[in-house]
Amino acid sequence: MKILVIINDSPYGIERCYNGLRLANSLAKRDGSEVKVFLIGDAAGGARSLDLV
Numbered sequence: 001m002k003i004l005v006i007i008n009d010s011p012y013g014i015e016r017c018y019n020g021l022r023l024a025n026s027l028a029k030r031d032g033s034e035v036k037v038f039l040i041g042d043a044a045g046g047a048r049s050l051d052l053v
Helices: 016-028 041-049
Strands: 002-007 034-039
Touching: 002 016, 016 034, 034 041
Parallel strands: 002 034
Antiparallel strands: none
8 A cells, every 4th residue: 555644734832743754664674565755845854853865
């Protein structure tokens, strides 16, 4: 299954960015799934703050 997660929120003040990255990580661990995460604008800082870059 192919899954695309799009995140547009800032990583600070609201936990939606963090929860979206956690969801993508959990889905990626499932067998037969291909997960891509598309970070828009301020969300790109979320990957840096979680050491994913």
